[in-house]
């Protein structure tokens with residue numbers, strides 16, 4: 001391939017940043033973040049270097065699942081602003097070179113959505129055109145407790161509706177009935193919403209809860225009610241027709257082979273991107289063990305993707321840090337290392353913590369973790385506050401622990417809002433990770449801050465298309481299992497990243513094969529040109545140390 005090929009498919013070399021408008025910046029002083037506040041911070045995000053903003057649900061909602069319970073797909077929660085403000089955000093972001101994607105929640109609505117209100121009013125579909133918008137059954141469902149997503153709140157995926165005496169399906173909370181994605185009118189309504197946001201200027205969607213689209217087992221406990229791939233193909237086709245360069249990014253926490261199916265396999269006609277949940281969980285296992293092998297294996301076992309597809313890599317998101325794809329013993333290892341107390345754990349499968357507390361406040365280890373994230377093949381995704389090392393509020397209910405207000409400064413409410421603290425949408429983190437210790441203002445102009453480190457990592461990504469497009473090779477070396485050395489190659493250039501997951505210093509002999517003798521090796525962080533006699537270069541790494549090297553043939557004058 002040629003370097004000019006990388007000018008298409010923008011998502012393959014993007015850096016994504018996820019935020020919830022209501023916890024980012026409150027401009028009108030009511031204690032709730034808003035679009036006017038976000039507008040004031042678009043330049044901060046552009047300066048950080050991110051290229052794509054993912055907005056968590058901003059739609060009108062009773063807010064019983066932090067906005068993932070939508071009651072109107074075509075407008076904006078009035079606490080956050082209105083469509084006019086949203087257009088301002090899109091315009092501002094686009095002017096600063098950022099794309100914007102919206103969370104798209106099509107698996108379910110809120111039970112307050114007018115469709116569900118109408119659906120439950122009359123059980124005869126002949127009399128009620130909305131009845132089949134949702135999934136109903138007349139017979140007793142039996143025990144489905146093993147299938148619920150939130151076992152602390154629900155014990156069945158079916159709830160009996162008093163109005164008609166029938167049960168409706170909901171994989172998540174009972175106030176989130178699952179839509180019938182096999183119903184042409186439902187699909188048409190959802191595509192209308194997709195078209196609406198694309199027309200307004202959104203550049204794509206993060207699609208929520210994909211594994212549940214199948215809505216199986218069916219009424220008799222048999223096959224799935226919905227073919228999720230048929231739905232996805234329709235969605236992808238529609239998105240592509242309306243906007244050739246819009247992206248769909250799936251939340252598909254499934255085994256790699258099932259993810260491949262959701263990419264559309266060789267046809268690549270479903271998702272453009274999916275989060276790599278398997279790789280993320282292997283990263284934590286590797287960090288817990290100080291042994292790079294689980295991560296190396298997960299990377300090598302990733303299925304090969306069509307050239308238009310991409311993995312989205314991440315270390316943290318707004319949910320529990322799920323470890324559901326590890327074995328019980330492996331999960332326990334991660335719990336022991338990063339969240340040993342019960343109050344740090346949730347749903348028996350995940351952690352309520354953010355990275356800095358998991359890393360025991362050890363800055364070198366934290367920086368190594370982010371360096372690792374940015375070095376992996378794929379598109380890195382940050383969750384707001386990660387760039388400054390925000391902590392969590394363990395006193396908050398479940399997943400709310402990591403949804404605290406953004407910490408801008410050491411002033412009142414961390415500079416998030418001028419409201420009385422009791423009026424804030426969520427309390428600000430109060431302990432050693434509170435705004436007095438962790439905030440943007442203090443880090444912005446400090447070259448040694450985590451924020452500056454993240455900016456450096458993003459700068460490297462922008463200068464190295466190998467990272468988003470290159471071919472992966474896990475390098476053999478002599479420094480023991482704590483070290484991951486991997487290389488991403490594109491044409492006649494490569495980036496080699498070396499990460500020490502262990503606490504002890506090591507020296508690694510890094511192979512630089514494939515470029516003839518004495519290749520040109522540059523340290524991408526320090527800009528030093530390294531002596532690399534022959535086809536290997538010695539690299540000394542501190543405990544939790546990292547090195548980023550660009551390798552090119554001798555005499556190559558490529559810049560940077």
Ligand code: NOJ
Nearest residue numbers: 065068105172208209319
């Ligand atoms: C996945 C989202 O990430 C999560 O926050 C939400 O609760 C469920 N989907 C239900 O919408």
